[in-house]
Amino acid sequence: MTQPKNFAFGEDEKMLRDTARKFLEDNLPTDKLHKLVASNPDLYREPESIWDRDLWQQIVELGWTTVIVPEENGGMGMSLVALTALVEESGRAALPSPFLVTANSSLVLRECSAAAGGRLLEEIAGGKTASLAITPKTGSWTHDDCDVALEGGTLNGTAWFVQEARKVDSFIVKAESSKGIALYEVPAQATGVEIVPDTIVDLTRDQAHINFNQVKVSSDQLLAEAGEGSAALSRAEPGLLTLVAADMCGAAEWQLQTTVEYARVREQFNRQIGFFQAIKHPLVNVMIMVDHAKSLTYNAACAYDTEPEHAEKFARMAKSRASDVAAYASNRSIQFHGGIGFTWECFVHLYTKRQKHNQILYGDASYQRAKLADILMGPMAA
Amino acid sequence: MSEDQKKDTPEQADFRAYCRDWLSKHETKTPSSRLPQSAIEIMHTDQMEYLREWQYEAYQAGLVGCDYPVEEGGAGRKDCQLIANQEMQAANKPFLPNILGLGMAAPTIHFHGKQGVKENLLPRLFSCEDVWCQGFSEPGAGSDLANVQTFAEKKGDKWVINGHKVWTSLAHFADWMILLLRTDKSEKYDGLSYFVVPIKSELGKSVEVRPLIKITGETGFNEVFFENLEVTEDYLLEDLGKGWQVAQTTLLHERGAGPMVTPSSGGATSGGSGNQEGLSVGGAYSLINLAKASPRNGRTAADDPVMRDKIMEMIIRQEGSKQGARRARVEGLCDHPMRIPLQSKLVMSEIRQDCGALAMEIEGAASTLYINDENAPVGGEWPLAYMNSYGVTIAAGTSEIQRNILGERVLGMAKSK
The missing domain is CATH 1.20.140.10 (Butyryl-CoA Dehydrogenase, subunit A, domain 3)
Known part of the structure; x- marks a missing residue:
């Protein structure tokens, strides 16, 4: 296959991007961002998760989180190019939000064959947010490296460097079993899930490590079978x-x-x-x-x-x-x-x-x- | 389909098929001696004649100058030179020798010349029957180009030219020159005018060409002296005193940012065809095979993580430049229309230079071996390419001048002058 000369960046993508740029310029100018996230310069401040939930609601209503959700799951079914343009604008505004992590989750879910993947994509199209819990303590980005164990339908262990952990509704958790790596959806409120906020340098994000203590998972949370994650x-x-x-x-x-x-x-x-x-x-x-x-x-x-x-x-x-x-x-x-x-x-x-x-x-x-x-x-x- | 082929206009698609067919039937002769790495290093008559014949054939076939009007020797096509270029490059043809004519003189004459001059001179330029050179720089006018002192004085109906140009590539073969000179000493910018003047027919009379030797040992650029050269006003482009404005058209095209696409057929030379399979002097990707063939610390350079990192960085820069040229044509993804085009020459020349330096680092001890040493990797072409790259970072406005232009015209910072 080959690429179109214009990166497939056409009128629809341009309109979406221009609207996003205007929206963020109007609603999150940098002085407002600074007031929002930089009110506390204390070196010893507690970990914080500061964001504008009303702004996020408007973003959801603008449809940003549905852009790459397939049409059969209730999304707009647009290209990654379209989403890239939106993320570029959110980076320009240094937007504190669960936008990037939810987009990342959607990309992973599009690659998951189990039924729960389609269900979660539909929920994302409806406004749900999610983040990836896929990194071990070493910070390894290798997909087989994992500090969460799956045994007998139960998760134990810790996922590290989880982005926007205190902003999202659900996590896509990477877990290792004897048959290989699996992916499960685990709601942030589930029993046995302990979100431990990290104190981080970046003021526009939050990050945490998440302890899984005897967290029960069932087949309707299964996104990718062991060995397919x-x-x-x-x-x-x-x-x-x-x-x-x-x-x-x-x-x-x-x-x-x-x-x-x-x-x-x-x-x-x-x-x-x-x-x-x-x-x-x-x-x-x-x-x-x-x-x-x-x-x-x-x-x-x-x-x-x-x-x-x-x-x-x-x-x-x-x-x-x-x-x-x-x-x-x-x-x-x-x-x-x-x-x-x-x-x-x-x-x-x-x-x-x-x-x-x-x-x-x-x-x-x-x-x-x-x-x-x-x-x-x-x-x-x- | 190739990436380039996608979304051709119907005219482009037909023309591409035609080019491909013609190129597949066209036989490239073997040169009788080593070809230089680019047109501005052509030293000998046999090299020039070989390349001139290739350009003549490509022009006769309609692959050179095809976007120009028919009466100027073109084919009156729309956006087809790019197609011809892509196909000539894909066919690995030799480069076109009349590079200063095609890249600078032709668009300048097209936009600013009198109709008779266009019709007389452009067809012979495209066919390479006439070779062209560019008379801009002088000993006292390098980065400060508007300081040129070569002077034309009106005597009767003739202009009489006296002065001294320098760094004039291809002057030793040139029939004609585009010439920026002064017609008024009281105004720096508005005292400049722009002529085209004959060179070859005046040699030994009012024009003298003296070769300069480059750091590589090659010739190819020259000093040119004018002593009472007479031309008629037909050869003045635009009005008297408009030389600086006309020169902007030349410079814009020279830096790859002008509206006319320069005919270009790539760069197959004899360089690097020596004794090592699959090695040639090319872009950043060619460093991979060079690294695999270069011993380093008991293994090869391709097994050294530091060298791998450097090679990847080089490839990423080159790919970034290539994708930038693609993005420059997508209006919705460019906030400022000249932002990427004005980077073109600067970026290309610095990538080429850093690529040459990295190639020599990969070659290690063997990079000390030069052209003519039988043990030199790739025939010693990489050290030559590295040294020649300074021609490109200095010519056409140094990299420093390019950064001034970008900082001032695109980013709007305070002017240096």
């Missing part, structure tokens, strides 16, 4: 990487534009500081990297929709480049704001922290390159 996650993985890359592209564009704007108003030596090439040229470098990352991200999304045989390769390229630009744009955005950029009241740290979180999710830049090398060059000799 890893494959389902692998098929969804290029989509997960693409969406995180899209979040980083949107955030990096905000970092670029905000820093450029500052370089156009801040004066020293009787000149706008953007006059100086020590400021101007690195910002151009940020722009070039953002553009590469964005182009690679849409290419990856389009490949996921139309060219599955190349999806992983292109997704790893996108996630790698987006992680690199996230790091560089963050670095320059603080440095070029000078002293004010080092303060809590300046907005740039919100994005720097979100970017740092994004860089790590599902594997950082060099991790992606190592995986890409295995695809393009074959494995390394022992």
Whole structure:
């Protein structure tokens, strides 16, 4: 199969994206975001989960969470390209919400064959939120690595680094049995589920580890049979990487534009500081990297929709480049704001922290390159 | 179907089929000597004649200049040069030698020349019967291009030109030159005018071409001296004093950001066809096979995780640039229309340079071996390519000037001048 020249980004996708951009500009300008999530600078603050539930309700009503839910499950059945454009906008706004994790969950559910998968997709189309509980304490992104055990219909163990754990209704839990990896839906309120919030750097997210203490699961929660869970996650993985890359592209564009704007108003030596090439040229470098990352991200999304045989390769390229630009744009955005950029009241740290979180999710830049090398060059000799 | 083929217009689809058919029947002769890596390193007459013949055949077949109007020697097609380029590249044909004519002179003359000049000069440019060069830089006008001092003075109905141009690629073969010069010393920008002038027919009379030797040991660029060269006003593009505006058309195309697509047939050369199978000097993907063939620390460079990481980074940058060119044509995914096009030359040249440097790192000790050493990997072409890459990061506005342009025109930061 081959990709359409325009990444299949047509009028419908553009209208959806433009509406989302306008909605977030109107409803979550950065000063409002800062008031919302940065009210407590205390170094020793308790773990928090701060978000605007009313805003989220409006987003659900706009249909963002139904975009990639198949039509037979009550969704819009649109492409990953369409969703990528929405996630890019949510990254530009540094939106605190369960949007990305619910989208990620939908991607995994689309790869699950058990009946409960279709049921949960329908519930997501109806406004339910979900997050993936698939990571062990080591932080390994390998699908076979798991700290939750499944035995006799009971889950025991801990899932780590669970995103937006205190915002969502349900978890998609990876569990290991003697027959291999399985996936189950576990409601956040289920008996034996203990959500332990992590104290994290990123102010726009929450994260937790989740203890499963004798949590009973039944067949109507089964998403992927033991032995089929890893494959389902692998098929969804290029989509997960693409969406995180899209979040980083949107955030990096905000970092670029905000820093450029500052370089156009801040004066020293009787000149706008953007006059100086020590400021101007690195910002151009940020722009070039953002553009590469964005182009690679849409290419990856389009490949996921139309060219599955190349999806992983292109997704790893996108996630790698987006992680690199996230790091560089963050670095320059603080440095070029000078002293004010080092303060809590300046907005740039919100994005720097979100970017740092994004860089790590599902594997950082060099991790992606190592995986890409295995695809393009074959494995390394022992 | 190939990726390129998808969504061709009916005219493009027919033309693509035609190109493919013609190329499949066209036999590329074997060059009698090693070809250089690009047109701006053509040193010898036999190289030029070989490549000139290829361009002539491609033009006669309608693959060169096809988007230009029929009366200017084109075929009056719409958006078909891109198709011809894709098919010529896929067929691995040699490069077109008249690169400065096709890429810069032709679009400038097309947009700004008098009708008679277009009709007389463009057909011979496309066919490569006339080779073209570009007279922009001077000893005192490099990055500050508008400081050119070559001067044209009106005497009767003639313009008399005196001055000194430098870094003039292909001048040693050139029949014609596009020439940015000064007609008024009191105004920096508005004192510039733009001519096309004959070179070859004036050699030994009012024009002298002296070769310069590059860091590689190759020739290919030159100094050009004018001493009372006379031309008529027919060869003035646009009005007197509009040279800077006309030059923007040239520069935009030179940097890959202009409206006319430059005819390009890729880059099959004799480089790297030496004794190692599957190795050639190319883009970032060619580094994979090079790494597999290069010993490193008891294994190969392909088994060194650091080298793997660097190669992947190179490939990702190259793919990012390629996908960027694709995205630049999708209006809904670009907030600023010139943002990606104006990056084109900067990004391409720096990728090429870093790719060359990485190739030499992969080759290790053997990267000390140069062209003509029988033990050199890939015939010593990678060290040559690395050194030649500076021609591209410096020419057509240095990378530093490109960053000024992007920072000022696209991002709106304060101007350096």
